[in-house]
Amino acid sequence: MTAPAPAPVDEGWTRWPAELERRYRDGGYWGDQTLGDLLREWARRFGPATALVSGPDRISYAELDAAVDDLAAGLATIGIGPGDHVVVHLPNRAEFVTVLFALLRRGAIGVLSLPAHRRVEIEHLTRLSGAVGYVIADRHEGFDYRELAREVTEAVPAVRHVLVAGEPGPFTALSALATAGRAARLGGGARTGAAGGVVSVTAAGSATDDAGSGGAGPDLGAERPDPGGIAVLLISGGTTGKPKLIPRTHRDYAYNARASADVCGLTADDVYLVALPAAHNFPLACPGLLGAFGVGATVVMAPSPSPDVAFDLVARERVTVTALVPPLARLWVEAAGWEGPDTTSLRLVQVGGAKLDEGLARRITPTLGAKVQQVFGMAEGLLNYTRLDDPDELVFTTQGRPLAAADEVRVLDGSGAGVVPGEVGELWTRGPYTIRGYYRAAEHNSAVFDGDGYFRTGDLVRQLPTGHLVVEGRVKxxxxxxxxxxxxxxxxxxxxxxxxxxxxxxxxxxxxxxxxxxxxxxxxxxxxxxxxxxxxxxxxxxxxxxxxxxxxxxxxxxxxxxxxxxxxxxxxxxxxxx
Structure with missing residues (x-):
């Protein structure tokens, strides 16, 4: 295959070549809506239906859309706008969703870190992304994120804004920012300052602080983001080295979620439980909360994936679909054997993130009452699913087949030659939702992407005649x-x-x-x-x-x-x- 001309590089990330862009648009994989546009569409289509359940809060699609508008306007009052990077470090709660979409509406880019990350990772992510903001919870599972924020802002002065879900301490409360944003977009009111304090905003949009000094008014009319531009930066999930940033665009990520929802048979009658950290690709868009919103389903945020918390939510909210990693699936199965929880509403349990062993795969349906779906993929792109109509033997013994007809898969030996079908080799791939390079990582990209844009996954696989992949380990x-x-x-x-x-x-x-x-x-x-x-x-x-x-x-x-x-x-x- 002849290598295409080098793809243009834009602010540290690599776009798809024009030829492939045309192919993916003409093939119906890519559209022209941003993820922020999609939320607006979902609110029009599903307005009064329950979009999100988080703790005692039940939020309709219309209410979610309005809350996002308020927070987006609040971000404008503090100067966060198009192209700005903001590290989002939130557990599974409603604010994760409103912050994510508010940033998308502003054309800002959320850097989605995981609740377990601490100072080393967050300092690295803020520096690498050039973040100007950092969004945290006040406390979660006994950890005070405000103290971490103090350390991060001291080490990385470019982080000018710390926004807190809960008690803000010396920083800015998200709730106050949303209130200020609502006032601003309605023609006047207040914008927030440090420690949740307010700076008055006149109806004309000019601002004065408590000392009476003048300043620029909020820019509430942010330019619509480029649908082909970066929507979010995900975090690589490796266990060695510092995490890398994965640029996902509005177009490719919208397809990722939409096609995954179709493979899983999601409908408006489904209730999707976010048990894993919402910032991870699997519960975010495979199909995750984005795929669930796209069909008008209800998303339930679990503060913890532990069986005692999750089983209660499954029973109370009549959860139908969720996603787990193998250690958690094993814990659920064992706990269900002891506790006898009501899981009768569950129809599908996805398991991915690591290979699911056959023995455990065969125990899930008898124990939890739900069909099991193996998912093998990566935040960088390629997703493989066992299908709902696959024979049990494929479901239990393979990690699925590629999501899209346009996914291109190569299984190569150590010399770069294709292996005999059915033999083990390293998986290389490209497609309409697989990145062309990590963000600001030119040296690393040269080692893991070839001249044709194929991504070297590092996974050892063999491919069956059906197209299903069996994961045999990692190259390393x-x-x-x-x-x-x-x-x-x-x-x-x-x-x-x-x-x-x-x-x-x-x-x-x-x-x-x-x-x-x-x-x-x-x-x-x-x-x-x-x-x-x-x-x-x-x-x-x-x-x-x-x-x-x-x-x-x-x-x-x-x-x-x-x-x-x-x-x-x-x-x-x-x-x-x-």
């Missing part, structure tokens, strides 16, 4: 034991079939004799005990080669998890003695 999740390559993912699958093992992670550990030794770290099923000798015997009986057998067995009570619920192998290694 291979342990070189004395010259023999041990796939951590493959060994984990075998270990999970042992009745005494509830969860497992296989990691390489430095070894002076063989380079890396193979360590199996396990969480045992209740009441079980296990020794390394027993594990080796079991695996040999399953026919594994001797070099695949673990050199070491460690038992832990739980695994460290990344912000999106994946097992954090980097942190896990730090727990283990060399």
């Amino acid at each position: 999740d291979v342990i070189n034991r004395g010259g023999e390559n041990v796939s951590a993912g493959e060994l984990e699958e075998h270990l999970l079939t042992h009745p005494a093992i509830g969860q497992v992670a296989v990691v390489g550990m430095p070894d002076p004799d063989v380079g890396e030794s193979v360590c199996a770290v396990v969480v045992l099923a209740p009441g079980e005990a296990l020794r390394l000798k027993q594990v080796k015997s079991y695996l040999q009986e399953r026919g594994l080669a001797r070099f695949m057998l673990p050199d070491r067995l460690e038992v832990v009570g739980e695994f460290p998890l990344t912000a999106v619920g994946k097992i954090d192998k980097r942190e896990l290694r730090s727990w283990l003695d060399p």
Whole structure:
């Protein structure tokens, strides 16, 4: 394939080449609406229907649209507008939705960080994005984000505005900003200052502070954003290095959510539970809350994904669809066996973020009463879903097939040549919702995008004749034991079939004799005990080669998890003695 001419670079990100833009527009993948436009359309179509449930609040589509207008006008009063970056660091609550859409309406770009991020990550994200604002909750799960904001603003002075959902402390309350915005857009009133204080705004739009000094009035008429421009910056979900920024445009992300909703059969009768952090791609747009809003469904925000919280919401709100990562799916299934919750309303449980083992996949429907859907994808783009009409064997044993007909997939060996169909190779991809480069990461982009714009995912897969992919691990999740390559993912699958093992992670550990030794770290099923000798015997009986057998067995009570619920192998290694 001949490499296209270099795509234009705009402020640190790479657009699709003109030829592909035309192809995706002509193919109906891309439209001309911004995500802010779409909310306006949804409010017209579904006005009185319940859009969002968060704690005691039940918000209709019309009310959500008006709340977003108020907050967008409030952002204007403090000078946040087109092209500005704002780090959004909120848990699952209504303000996440109103802040996201208010930024979209202003043409500002939300940098969607995860609640578990702390100073190292937030300082990195604010610097990398050039953020002028930072949006936080006052407290969540015992952590005071206002103290973190103080540290961040001291370290990164470019962050001029800290907006707080809840008690603002020394910063600005989101509620006061929305009130000021409503007054401003109705022709006069007030705009907020530090610590939630107000600066008066005259009906004519001129502003004076308490000392009487003049200033510019709020620019409430922001220019409509470019539908082909960046809508949001997502955070890469890797477990090594500092997170990278993933630029998603209005056009590609709207398609991402719309097509995902179609694959999941979402309708206005559905109730979607946001159990995972809302800022993550999976519960945001796969189909997530954006896909649910697009069909007029109700979105329920879960403050925690724990079974005791989530099961209560499922029963009370009659939740029909939700998305989980495998460790959380296992926890739900086990808890449901103990507690017998009312999950009769559930029709679909999506599981993604990491490979779902077959044994757990087969337990979900009998335990929770819902069909399971495997989802394999990445915030950078490509999504694969098992379909609702797929045979059970494909649902339980594969990670789905690509979402779009325009998704282009290559499975390559280490030399860059295509593998024989059905053989394992590295997944490369491009398509109408897969990025062409990370934001402000030219050096890294040169290593993970080729001249044709294909993205090197780092995932090892094999593709079936049906198009379904089976994930076999990560290129970097291979342990070189004395010259023999041990796939951590493959060994984990075998270990999970042992009745005494509830969860497992296989990691390489430095070894002076063989380079890396193979360590199996396990969480045992209740009441079980296990020794390394027993594990080796079991695996040999399953026919594994001797070099695949673990050199070491460690038992832990739980695994460290990344912000999106994946097992954090980097942190896990730090727990283990060399």
